[in-house]
Amino acid sequence: MMKEYFTDLEEGIQGAIRGGNSSPKKFYTLELARLGRRLYSGTDAIAWCGITAPFDLLNAMGVTSCFVEFIGAMLASTGVVGSFIEETDHTGYSSDACSYHRSVSGAAIKGMMPVPEFLIGTTNPCSGGLAVLENLACRFGKELFVLHIPQNDSAGNVRFLADQMREMVAFVSRITGRKLDNDLLRKTVENSNRACGIMREIFALARHVPSPAASRDLSNFGIVMALFLGGEQAVAIAGAYRDEFRRRIDAGDYGKSGGKFRLLWIQNRIQFRHGLEKMLEEEYGTSIIVDELNDITWDDIDPENPYDGFARRSISIPFNGTMARRVEHLKKLAREYRIDGAVNPCNWGCRQGTGARGLIENGLKEIGVPVLNLEVDCVDSRKFTEGQFRTRLEAFMEMLATRPPLWR
Amino acid sequence: MYYLGIDIGSLSCDAVLINGGSTIVASAVVPTGARNREAIARATDEVLRIAGIARADVAAVVSTGYGRDRVEERLSSVTEITCHARGITALLPGTQLLIDIGGQDSKAILLGKEGNVIDFAMNDKCAAGTGRFLEAMARALQVDIDDMADMDIGAEGKQSISSMCTVFAESEVVSLIADGAPVNEIVMGLNRAIAARILSLVKRTTLQYPDMKVAMSGGVARNAGVVRAISFLMDREVSVPKKPDTVGALGAAMIAKEKNASRRPVVSA
Ligand code: SF4
Numbered sequence: 001m002m003k004e005y006f007t008d009l010e011e012g013i014q015g016a017i018r019g020g021n022s023s024p025k026k027f028y029t030l031e032l033a034r035l036g037r038r039l040y041s042g043t044d045a046i047a048w049c050g051i052t053a054p055f056d057l058l059n060a061m062g063v064t065s066c067f068v069e070f071i072g073a074m075l076a077s078t079g080v081v082g083s084f085i086e087e088t089d090h091t092g093y094s095s096d097a098c099s100y101h102r103s104v105s106g107a108a109i110k111g112m113m114p115v116p117e118f119l120i121g122t123t124n125p126c127s128g129g130l131a132v133l134e135n136l137a138c139r140f141g142k143e144l145f146v147l148h149i150p151q152n153d154s155a156g157n158v159r160f161l162a163d164q165m166r167e168m169v170a171f172v173s174r175i176t177g178r179k180l181d182n183d184l185l186r187k188t189v190e191n192s193n194r195a196c197g198i199m200r201e202i203f204a205l206a207r208h209v210p211s212p213a214a215s216r217d218l219s220n221f222g223i224v225m226a227l228f229l230g231g232e233q234a235v236a237i238a239g240a241y242r243d244e245f246r247r248r249i250d251a252g253d254y255g256k257s258g259g260k261f262r263l264l265w266i267q268n269r270i271q272f273r274h275g276l277e278k279m280l281e282e283e284y285g286t287s288i289i290v291d292e293l294n295d296i297t298w299d300d301i302d303p304e305n306p307y308d309g310f311a312r313r314s315i316s317i318p319f320n321g322t323m324a325r326r327v328e329h330l331k332k333l334a335r336e337y338r339i340d341g342a343v344n345p346c347n348w349g350c351r352q353g354t355g356a357r358g359l360i361e362n363g364l365k366e367i368g369v370p371v372l373n374l375e376v377d378c379v380d381s382r383k384f385t386e387g388q389f390r391t392r393l394e395a396f397m398e399m400l401a402t403r404p405p406l407w408r
Numbered sequence: 409m410y411y412l413g414i415d416i417g418s419l420s421c422d423a424v425l426i427n428g429g430s431t432i433v434a435s436a437v438v439p440t441g442a443r444n445r446e447a448i449a450r451a452t453d454e455v456l457r458i459a460g461i462a463r464a465d466v467a468a469v470v471s472t473g474y475g476r477d478r479v480e481e482r483l484s485s486v487t488e489i490t491c492h493a494r495g496i497t498a499l500l501p502g503t504q505l506l507i508d509i510g511g512q513d514s515k516a517i518l519l520g521k522e523g524n525v526i527d528f529a530m531n532d533k534c535a536a537g538t539g540r541f542l543e544a545m546a547r548a549l550q551v552d553i554d555d556m557a558d559m560d561i562g563a564e565g566k567q568s569i570s571s572m573c574t575v576f577a578e579s580e581v582v583s584l585i586a587d588g589a590p591v592n593e594i595v596m597g598l599n600r601a602i603a604a605r606i607l608s609l610v611k612r613t614t615l616q617y618p619d620m621k622v623a624m625s626g627g628v629a630r631n632a633g634v635v636r637a638i639s640f641l642m643d644r645e646v647s648v649p650k651k652p653d654t655v656g657a658l659g660a661a662m663i664a665k666e667k668n669a670s671r672r673p674v675v676s677a
Pocket residue numbers: 069098099100101125126128129268347349350351352353
């Protein structure tokens with residue numbers, strides 16, 4: 001089913017692009033479809049991973065790797081997630097756990113997750129992710145390698161993580177029988193650096209007032225781009241976004257919203273179909289111009305000494321470490337993007353999402369940015385009553401409309 | 409000219425008609441029932457009948473409440489948060505914090521001087537502590553919901569209700585009755601459980617509430633026992649306007665008047 005789904009998706013998008021209906025989002029979705037097809041091809045060496053695994057390093061070793069939450073998001077977007085979640089619940093998994101993980105676990109139980117060669121877990125961003133990988137490792141009878149990501153980038157910590165990454169490479173080599181080619185690694189690092197450089201340009205353009213970014217443009221962008229790093233496709237996707245944003249600014253094309261209000265979306269987007277973003281754009285002139293998980297870039301990685309750079313990048317992800325660091329990152333985004341308000345969906349069962357709710361709200365309010373806290377299960381559409389969330393978002397927008405502008 | 413505000417909630421449909429001087433000329437509350445449109449028509453007919461005017465005399469309609477988009481003749485729809493804020497400011501000027509408990513929502517709304525919303529918090533996930541919750545508890549106690557309002561009188565606060573899930577709270581109440589707990593203590597326990605939930609919404613909105621002028625609106629504000637419990641937990645006087653369930657509709661009517669003025673600006677020769 002999944003193989004057919006991704007194949008159809010790939011062909012559909014290719015057809016649209018050939019027919020002249022192309023956009024950066026289409027290029028990006030095309031690569032997602034290709035990745036999905038490869039994961040389910042039955043021929044590729046695949047690895048299930050945590051969200052912050054060094055995918056460029058794995059790509060350089062010829063492993064088709066992906067974080068498991070991607071499958072949860074896919075099942076949610078196709079509207080079939082409920083039966084997978086139920087499957088997990090039947091095994092005794094808590095129904096209060098994050099639905100990304102419950103849906104993935106259900107997919108594995110139903111035989112919808114291809115058997116990987118190995119699994120790579122990361123201690124960041126959440127222990128729930130690590131737990132589901134351990135579950136999958138047991139189910140598939142495959143080895144799990146865990147990267148323990150330290151909380152700050154002291155020299156000792158960087159060395160500690162860099163050494164783990166070297167061990168990871170040895171682990172992958174042992175299992176796949178493939179050696180890491182140094183020339184390919186250098187090329188991979190250069191591509192990652194190029195993609196990151198273009199991403200910096202994209203985010204700088206998105207900060208423009210009005211912003212060229214429409215609500216759906218960069219949805220899930222930062223987190224998913226990590227999967228393509230090291231390859232030419234990451235550079236191509238990033239380039240397409242940058243060029244399109246430039247074009248929009250030059251043409252004064254600010255979409256349906258016209259850029260009246262600028263929102264920051266905290267953590268995950270809602271992954272299933274809903275009408276809230278459209279409503280915000282069309283009825284309130286509002287775009288989500290930045291996501292917490294998008295504007296994440298890192299210092300260029302030295303191709304001659306890549307492991308320290310990979311380690312520093314993993315440590316620097318704002319989701320890693322104390323909540324104070326995350327709050328500072330959000331404040332920085334709010335200032336740089338001149339945000340009018342922030343929306344925190346507080347994904348059910350996520351300690352990062354719900355546990356930090358008050359701290360994030362207070363931190364942003366300190367700089368005058370109001371925060372709307374929702375309580376959404378971003379994956380399980382069965383718990384979603386759109387009217388309830390509409391009312392909260394509409395009231396938030398009505399409130400913003402009566403406030404003096406914060407930045408202009 | 410007249411302006412009509414309609415607040416269509418899960419339990420009741422409220423209509424308020426104001427005149428050009430923003431004075432209330434009629435109000436009506438009818439049960440929503442299963443058919444929203446019928447409830448809207450009944451509430452509208454009722455205020456027109458009381459005011460003795462024709463539909464054509466109404467210059468603009470603004471709707472609010474969860475069924476706000478079902479009001480076909482609306483000039484626009486506005487959320488109940490904004491409408492309650494506007495309505496309470498007209499009725500009890502100077503209100504700084506408004507607690508609104510309706511059929512399936514509860515809210516704490518922080519207000520600016522003009523009745524603008526500065527911040528708000530709403531109940532999450534479930535409808536515990538709202539009008540529906542009280543209805544279920546009245547059923548469990550086998551009393552009329554209106555009679556519950558004074559049933560806490562004389563209680564000393566000896567009984568607490570630990571469950572806020574409507575189903576579990578209902579069975580907790582049934583077991584307390586079976587154990588012979590006095591009804592007034594059970595009712596006070598229920599009222600305080602609702603008040604505790606409201607207090608957490610208030611605290612999420614502002615910690616300055618002990619120095620604020622607090623008011624309450626929505627159908628549950630008619631229940632004096634709940635108001636007393638909220639007042640007790642907040643250690644603050646909580647003011648309630650005469651017809652708390654029509655505050656949202658009043659706010660909607662006032663917004664209708666404003667929006668109508670900006671739609672048709674008066675041009676002097
Ligand atoms: S939403 Fe939270 S619990 Fe779920 S995958 Fe993301 S960080 Fe982990």
